[in-house]
Amino acid sequence: MDALGYKGEQFSICGHDRGGRVAHSLCVRYPERVKGVMVLDIVPTLAMFRATDRALATAYWHWFFLSQPAPFPEKAILAAPDVFAQKQLTRMLQGRKREEVFEDEAWEEYCKLFRDEAGVHAMCEDYRAGAMEDCEEQEREDSEGRKIKCPLMCLWGKLGVVEKAFDARKEWEKVCEEGMWDDRSEAVEGGHYVPEEQPEVLVRHILAFFAE
16 A cells, blocks of 8 residues: 555455455554455455364365465366366355356456466465464464554354354454454355355445445
């Protein structure tokens, strides 16, 4: 944001999935810059890895595949990008048809990234960092008592893995300073794709939460 000309200003952040994990890191590393944060359908990365059992590993198999050393996952994806895109983007639809969740134009944009060598490499690098540097950083933050200092709201899908496998409030309160969890946080109808499945609910929460 400094590079875009907003030097020194504070911001509100809303991030879905990997974007939420970036937002978590920003809140801890640059607490003076973040006024409030909303994360969608996640719990902290370290909590996910620590809780991994057969059920979670089966549901989140891509975490362990994409984080393998280069160039294996990149070559595997690029060998059949449309097959991988179809698998990866539809596996969390909880029985709904792709057309019910993704607009055709958005779907094609997502699929393009699985055909792009640089895009696929960046995707894998993100998951490698998640499995290594991000966990190590969160372990240091925990040992040093560094936590999220701004208000945090979480929305997650009632049919998704977060609802089934975690107590979202408990996991986020562990990494937040006291009183920062927003009690309006809730599980919403649908699965992982909160922005696509519940856009009106999301916008309502965003307007109320970030207006304060």
